[in-house]
Amino acid sequence: MEGIYQHFRAEEHAFIDGALEWIVQVEDQYTPRLTDFLDPRQRLILESVVGGYENIEVKFWGGVNQAERRRALIYPDYYEPSEADFQITLFDIRYPVKFTTLTHQKILGTVMSLGMKRDIFGDILTEKEEWQFFVMAEMKDYVSLQLDKIGKVNIMLEEIALDQALPVHTDWQYEGTTISSLRLDLVVATAHNISRQKAKQLVQGKLVKVNWKTVENPDFECEENDIISARGYGRVKLGEINGHTKKDKIRIEIGYLR
CATH class of the missing domain: 3.30.1370.160 (Ribosomal Protein S8; Chain: A, domain 1)
Known part of the structure; x- marks a missing residue:
């Protein structure tokens, strides 16, 4: 191997x-x-x-x-x-909807601040004002005890059946473009229509992830199917790389979640 x-x-x-x-x-x-x-x-x-x-x-x-x-x-x-072998629990987050707004970043940030590893949590789901998340069943009691606030907002977690999960939206729509290289800073700049200098600052500021791992090197070489997220700009997927143009530009496709 x-x-x-x-x-x-x-x-x-x-x-x-x-x-x-x-x-x-x-x-x-x-x-x-x-x-x-x-x-x-x-x-x-x-x-x-x-x-x-x-x-x-x-x-x-x-x-x-x-x-x-x-x-x-x-x-x-x-x-x-069987599905039971995977030991997954689904929690619904109960919170005062009229007085606060939850976000994916707030929920994940709170979890990480409590010293819990990201790996014990699955997807965070949302639809309108409703929020849910999956967690390893082995950790559900611990999570229930530790997670009683998100930010300064008091919450309650209610365990619900998996078939009550909110829908997951993962529809990528691709757009073709050309690029001079597959450097991370250039891909980020091209994907989000920002300057290369701004993209470089994002990378060096530890605000960019490739395949869910923070990458700080602007020279990092991207590859097909890489998932690239830049904080404040969202997530894109590098699709097919389709050779070069006559001016030696690289033809690529960039996927956006719609």
């Missing part, structure tokens, strides 16, 4: 090491191994690693089919997994 490393970036090798340990554990103990919530890039890597083993399978579930963040169940091929 050593050859798997060459297909991924150096900063992703530690995750590959962890994935290999999980698989060995499943092989040795003949029992499934459930992970924390993984982002789409981590799932892609894990799927690639598991693909190198004949008798090991992996399945993902995040509480709903369209979830961005999902837990992985790695299991021997004779095992038949």
Whole structure:
């Protein structure tokens, strides 16, 4: 399996090491191994690693089919997994709607300030003034005790059935453009129609993530299917890279969530 490393970036090798340990554990103990919530890039890597083993399978579930963040169940091929194996709880956030406004950033910021890892939480869902989030069932009691405020606002968490989850919106719409290089600062500038200097400041200010990981180097080389988020500007997806123009510009597609 050593050859798997060459297909991924150096900063992703530690995750590959962890994935290999999980698989060995499943092989040795003949029992499934459930992970924390993984982002789409981590799932892609894990799927690639598991693909190198004949008798090991992996399945993902995040509480709903369209979830961005999902837990992985790695299991021997004779095992038949069910949704219950993924141990996911859905909380509805009760708060004084008339007196405050919640945001994804406020909710996530509060959670992180309490010392809870992002990996124990799945998607944060919203529709109009309603907010929900998924969490590892093993941590639901702890989260219920710790999370009684978001910012300065008192809240209550109500556990509800997974089939009451709000809809997940993940519809990418692509626009074609050209770019002189795939440097991160240039991709951010092009995607959001801002100056390259402004994009560079965002990157160096630790305000840009590629595949859910903060990247501080403006020279970072982007690749097809990278998810790039810049705080205050939203998220884009680098689609197909379609060769060069006569002036040696790179033809790319940039996806926007609509």
